Amino acid sequence: MSSNYKSSSIPSKKLLLILCAFLIFCLLGYCTHCFSHTSSNEASYTATVTKLVVKNYDNASKFLVYVRLVDTGEIHVLQITDSFSNWLFDSSKLYDSIEVDKTYIFTVYGYKNKILSEYENILSIEEVSSPQEEQQ
Numbered sequence: 001m002s003s004n005y006k007s008s009s010i011p012s013k014k015l016l017l018i019l020c021a022f023l024i025f026c027l028l029g030y031c032t033h034c035f036s037h038t039s040s041n042e043a044s045y046t047a048t049v050t051k052l053v054v055k056n057y058d059n060a061s062k063f064l065v066y067v068r069l070v071d072t073g074e075i076h077v078l079q080i081t082d083s084f085s086n087w088l089f090d091s092s093k094l095y096d097s098i099e100v101d102k103t104y105i106f107t108v109y110g111y112k113n114k115i116l117s118e119y120e121n122i123l124s125i126e127e128v129s130s131p132q133e134e135q136q
Helices: 013-040 091-096 131-135
Strands: 043-057 060-069 075-080 103-109 120-127
Touching: 043 075, 060 091, 075 091, 091 120
Parallel strands: 075 120
Antiparallel strands: 043 060, 043 103, 060 075, 103 120
């Protein structure tokens, strides 16, 4: 008695095609989310740096910049991390260019998430000269 039964150990072509389509759909959705998330909430702050901190996690570091907003006096924590979607790949160099007690215009994106310890990410900085420096 012969059997026309196919082995179920190898996934069928349809199942493999559906899985590939699902993975591509997820990847495209993630990329779309990243690009819209970063460009939709870009902001600028003029703030004075109060503290610089490096937090080390396993093989990675997070650069944190504590600032006091010039217009309101509020304290904010900003981070500097590499960002593929914003073509930022030199976060350590950007971090090294920031000095405590100096005032900068920070261009940032992202949202603060206390649970995940995520903060707005700094894209660029521009030092603001003090009135005393302009007089000299």
